[in-house]
Amino acid sequence: MTIVALGINHKTASVDLRERVAFSPEQLDRALQQLTMQDEFAESVIVSTCNRTEIYCSLESGTPEQVLQWLAQFHQLDSKELAENVYSFDHSQAIYHLMKVACGLDSLVLGEPQILGQIKQAYASAKKNGGVGVLFERLFQKTFSVAKQVRTETNIGASAVSVAYAAVNLAKHIYGKLDNTRVLLIGAGETIELVARHIHQHSPQSMTVANRTIDRARNLADEFAAGVISLAQLPEQLPQADIVISSTASTLPIIGKGVIEQALKKRKNKPMLLIDIAVPRDIESQVAELDNAYLYSVDDLQAIVSENMATREQAAKEAEQIITARVSEFDNWLKSLDSVGLIRDYRNDVTQTKEQLLERAMAQLASGKEPEKIMVELANKLTNRLMHAPTKAIKDAAEKGEVGQLAQMQKMLGINQE
Incomplete structure (x- = not known):
């Protein structure tokens, strides 16, 4: 699954184009419902303000180009014209961009607080229309938390800059x-x-x-x-x-x-x-x-504004450090989702092996074979089956001289070597 951010703003597009790409409240519900009905878009949130229109999607099988095509088709625009004025990010860059926007670091007026409320409204609209699932629930709650932390711990909004x-x-x-x-x-x-x-x-x-x-x-x-x-x-x-x-x-x-x-x-x-x-x-x-x-x-x-702008620019640098750390935390959470699936598959394989061997042992007991020999055979076969894949991986890594992978396997298998 890929997280994508695609949009236009005051830096990339004229007022005329921004107006044509913007979503009215009536259009927004219809647009979100369209996105939720398309298989390639797992989750979607649309942020639409006077200075920007952005679509955040988690894609099962789609690409940023498909998001662009959908946007052009919805507003009946030339996709080539739109492509010349949009920006897109994926994976960690998309998460970073969302958090940066929510903190006011990408706004026309650096540090302005209104955008956070607009993103919260966009999230609420998407949730109402079925566009928010487990992934985006976590992402947007994390984003709101980051924006609050930036406001609390930096001077990004403390000084007048208009x-x-x-x-x-x-x-x-x-x-x-x-x-x-x-x-x-x-x-x-x-x-x-x-x-x-x-x-x-x-x-x-x-x-x-x-x-x-x-x-x-x-x-x-x-x-x-x-x-x-x-x-x-x-x-x-x-x-x-x-x-x-x-x-x-x-x-x-x-x-x-x-x-x-x-x-x-x-x-x-x-x-x-x-x-x-x-x-x-x-x-x-x-x-x-x-x-x-x-x-x-x-x-x-x-003169006051210029001095205050310098203060905000310094605060923006501090905010970017906070955002970078929070993006890393979210990335780690995403990786843990992959491990959940890996653990589930591994448990299923082990359980299947256990049940096959246990069924064979029970049949042997029913036929009158010695219980002690059956237990020893069961233990040996179960051990060999469970050791086969890790042993092969260790041998392959050793033959290729992959010392780092060997050390990782040692840690994974819980082997303590002095």
Whole structure:
């Protein structure tokens, strides 16, 4: 049996191809059911996210090429085009890849934790559809354990490595808890959406989204139960904000020194944190000259991100060492499965030999032969039969000068030679 991993990700394929290869929730159940009905695919799990689609299979008689052909056929794609953009691994490399992905070491953002939850969901879907047996149950439980160990024993997820996340971490570092803070987000693009997701997890007292287009701001705000204002309403809203995070596409600053100065007066000089992650700037740099106004630019955050990325890269090296050790453990378990079959076959052979000789001895006793002679003959024949194969193997190894194999046989047979 062979374990295979085949897939595409953000490194190997365009967004267009990744979208065509991705599995919708409705497609996923149908795909898993198809795989379980094919004899060559013993067990199967499909991981499908915005950045990757991967199929993990244990193959009875199939090949990675058959997995590729099935994937192309399911999505009605040209198999040649798909082949140019996929990667595949087998045996230990496939196990290593799965564990590496689960730990976030193969993600667009190094160490991101979301992928582990996505793999757990993929495993649950496969199990529901009959795609998980003894082998993959063990493999995926081992993978989840490894991911937890990496999170616990390394700093892979301890530091912010996106500007949006760094902005929220900075606010948390300054204010401690954010549950008593009022947050004003300016803009409604992808970066502000990421900021909103991160900051929402800290349950701020209130959150307001300001944008040039009210409808777009409302689409974002509704997801987080936030308020909505237009950019024209900023002067009256700023005095209420403890934290201001801005990221718009404006070519000129939309917040000047004067408006912040007025806001601070209305706040009775209560400190205000302003984080400008727009390029070009949304907030005039002169704002930093004001007492109680703490302004950080995208350059400040990028320096934090760069430093944190170096920390994560070091943690990734530590994580790879943990993964390598766990892959070795799983390989040993796989080998023990082979030994289970070997032991079973060996026991069957020995039992068959015993029963043949015992049947002959019982017939001799029934015919009136001396019991003592029959017992001696039974013992001798049983000994010779059981010794025949090991003796032949020892002679063959000795004739070929295979010292290592002789030493292994000595250990296997329990022979203690001083």
